[in-house]
Amino acid sequence: MQQLNSVNKKNLQKQAEDLANHKNLHFDKNETEKLLIKFTELTQNNKRSFMDRNQFRDLLHEHFRMTEEILMDRVFRAFDADSDSLISMKDWVVGLSIFLRGSLEEKTDYSFRVYDLNSDGFISREEMFQLLKNCLVKQPAEEDPDEGVKELVEITLKKMDMDKDSKLSKGDFEASVKSEQLLLEAFGKCLPDRELSESFEYYIFGK
Incomplete structure (x- = not known):
């Protein structure tokens, strides 16, 4: 150099x-x-x-x-x-x-911005699917690989969607991470x- x-x-x-x-x-x-x-x-x-x-x-x-x-x-x-x-x-x-x-607060804000693919202030089902579809181990050939991803999206929503509006707001995400820090990278490795x-x-x- x-x-x-x-x-x-x-x-x-x-x-x-x-x-x-x-x-x-x-x-x-x-x-x-x-x-x-x-x-x-x-x-x-x-x-x-x-x-x-x-x-x-x-x-x-x-x-x-x-x-x-x-x-x-x-x-x-x-x-x-x-x-x-x-x-x-x-x-x-x-x-x-x-x-x-x-700090945890800074990393939570950062992770949310990473996962909010269209920057509209929410992580939608579609965005979760997009982020998670490459993370799962491939399903057996006779099964629809998308089904496993959809199931994971629903499980994640059930756990993190505090106001039950079928999408994650920043508030939902912050509250979830505060209660369980492993959820900081719920939709993929970004840290x-x-x-x-x-x-x-x-x-x-x-x-």
């Missing part, structure tokens, strides 16, 4: 200082600076200092073993705060703060486990 010159390093230090004051950021100034340096290294061959969808998905696959296309796309959208189809330095730092070190988080932090921070 090319070395940062003194001007670029000073700019990154200033940006790190600004970002370190971001509300609820879980990185200190030194860690934020290292995240920005890594971002600069990763995007140095790009025309602009942004990370595109494909590059971000490659990173999710390599470091966090994510393989589901739909979930990788939704994680990208959750990081892309201004919906410009690019990950900026700020998107990178704020997104990783929640992804790696977020790293501890081992992968630690491995990625070592990759960034060297500690």
Whole structure:
């Protein structure tokens, strides 16, 4: 990777200082600076200092073993705060703060945004089906594989749909996760486990 010159390093230090004051950021100034340096290294061959969808998905696959296309796309959208189809330095730092070190409340909000495929504020039966259909082990050839998914959707709705309106609101989702944290990733793997988080932090921070 090319070395940062003194001007670029000073700019990154200033940006790190600004970002370190971001509300609820879980990185200190030194860690934020290292995240920005890594971002600069990763995007140095790009025309602009942004990370595109494909590059971000490659990173999710390599470091966090994510393989589901739909979930990788939704994680990208959750990081892309201004919906410009690019990950900026700020998107990178704020997104990783929640992804790696977020509170339960932050991770619940993040997971809901990932699963709300059309961003209408609800997770519908159709969205649950779409998310779960690739998660189940394939059924025997003589059975309709969709039936198992539909059954799982109904079981999940019965457990999480607090107001019984046949869809999950953010309130339903929050209440369900609060009572049983395993439901945080009810519709697919969208957060790293501890081992992968630690491995990625070592990759960034060297500690």
